[in-house]
Amino acid sequence: xxxxxxxxxxxxxxxxxxxxxxxxxxxxxxxxxxxxxxxxxxxxxxxxxxxxxxxxxxxxxxxxxxxxxxxxxxxxxxxxxxxxxxxxxxxxxxxxxxxxxxxxxxxxxxxxxx
Amino acid sequence: xxxxxxxxxxxxxxxxxxxxxxxxxxxxxxxxxxxxxxxxxxxxxxxxxxxxxxxxxxxxxxxxxxxxxxxxxxxxxxxxxxxxxxxxxxxxxxxxxxxxxxxxxxxxxxxxxxxx
Numbered sequence: 073x074x075x076x077x078x079x080x081x082x083x084x085x086x087x088x089x090x091x092x093x094x095x096x097x098x099x100x101x102x103x104x105x106x107x108x109x110x111x112x113x114x115x116x117x118x119x120x121x122x123x124x125x126x127x128x129x130x131x132x133x134x135x136x137x138x139x140x141x142x143x144x145x146x147x148x149x150x151x152x153x154x155x156x157x158x159x160x161x162x163x164x165x166x167x168x169x170x171x172x173x174x175x176x177x178x179x180x181x182x183x184x185x186x
Numbered sequence: 187x188x189x190x191x192x193x194x195x196x197x198x199x200x201x202x203x204x205x206x207x208x209x210x211x212x213x214x215x216x217x218x219x220x221x222x223x224x225x226x227x228x229x230x231x232x233x234x235x236x237x238x239x240x241x242x243x244x245x246x247x248x249x250x251x252x253x254x255x256x257x258x259x260x261x262x263x264x265x266x267x268x269x270x271x272x273x274x275x276x277x278x279x280x281x282x283x284x285x286x287x288x289x290x291x292x293x294x295x296x297x298x299x300x301x302x
Contacts, residue, residue: 076229114275114293114294114295115222115277115290116292122288127288130289163229163230174220174235175232177222177230177231179228179229
């Protein structure tokens, strides 16, 4: 069964450093998303991406965040200057269609900012 | 924006009993309501979803009901088993004509424990 894959599974970084989280969505999917989950809290939407541009973003997704699809398979989330409060599990997801079709989630990247 | 409230936050049931988790949403335009199961340290996985044109959907031991007037939807698990133990999240999304609102708004989750 096709899966969304994310790398790395765990990343530790120092405050102020840049991090790039990587995702390979399911190959025939057209819509890509990043969500985050702070420990013990609910999953929160960050951004959606379609046709090589951001479709929608939340207030969490400020200027420190950016997304990119550098080639036909990868989808990346960059955090320019990490803060302690960026520590969370970051999930990539993809779907064939729009917001009323199943979103498949990756296994997540646990980001720890120290 | 959309707000999804989920109750209870924790739920313990005896194996074989039923479990019910309830969610309410605020945006009457929401029309897609998935439920995700997340086992400890793993990815959220879709277990069932419902669209606003139906009131109930069932898949073996799992069922979801939707009341559009009251803006609430519920997950029902019958004959619970220990492997049902996990955190369950409800979510809501909406699709406008000609475009999509691509985000899922999640509830805070319910930790279900099934006691053997």
